[in-house]
Amino acid sequence: MSGNFGTDDKILAVLLCYSESELDKNAVHQGKYRGICGVNPYIWKPYLKDMDVQYNSIQGGFEVYKFYLDKTNSEYKALLEYKGAKNNEKVKEVVKKILKLKKQIKAKQLKTHSK
Numbered sequence: 001m002s003g004n005f006g007t008d009d010k011i012l013a014v015l016l017c018y019s020e021s022e023l024d025k026n027a028v029h030q031g032k033y034r035g036i037c038g039v040n041p042y043i044w045k046p047y048l049k050d051m052d053v054q055y056n057s058i059q060g061g062f063e064v065y066k067f068y069l070d071k072t073n074s075e076y077k078a079l080l081e082y083k084g085a086k087n088n089e090k091v092k093e094v095v096k097k098i099l100k101l102k103k104q105i106k107a108k109q110l111k112t113h114s115k
Contacts, residue, residue, distance in 0.1 A: 011105050013062035015098045016079065025056055037061025038083075075099060 014023075020038035021027030029038045035056045039048075044064050048055045053063050068078035076095060085091040 007109065008102070008106060009062065011102050012065070012075075012098070013058050015101055016065060016082065017058050017061045019094055019098055020061070023058075035060075037064070039064050 017023060017037040020029070021036050023036060025036045026034050027036065027038075028034055029040070033041055035041070037056075037058060037060060039055050039060050041055050044060070045055045047067070048060050048063055051063060053060050065078055065082050068081040069075065072078045072081060076099065079095040079098060080086045080091065083091050083095065
């Protein structure tokens with residue numbers, strides 16, 4: 001990913017896209033479209049094109065997540081919105097796991113850099 005992405009952003013973007021497709025650019029979502037991050041091209045392709053970002057990319061997924069983050073001002077709520085299933089308990093558990101893994105990875109990085 002290029003642009004102004006910090007380490008936390010990169011961690012979250014990869015975890016989010018992994019949770020959608022295991023980083024498979026040809027993963028099928030809802031039997032309707034393919035993509036690495038589950039970004040629906042029928043909804044998001046014009047938005048991402050205006051930003052000069054490819055929709056079937058980790059950066060594309062992250063930009064859609066940032067849209068929801070701006071809307072909700074909460075990582076947890078933004079991830080639920082991104083996944084489109086705010087009331088689904090299984091999705092809530094996936095979102096909690098993403099945030100937990102992000103925190104664990106960040107802690108390991110801080111520990112490694114402080115040595």
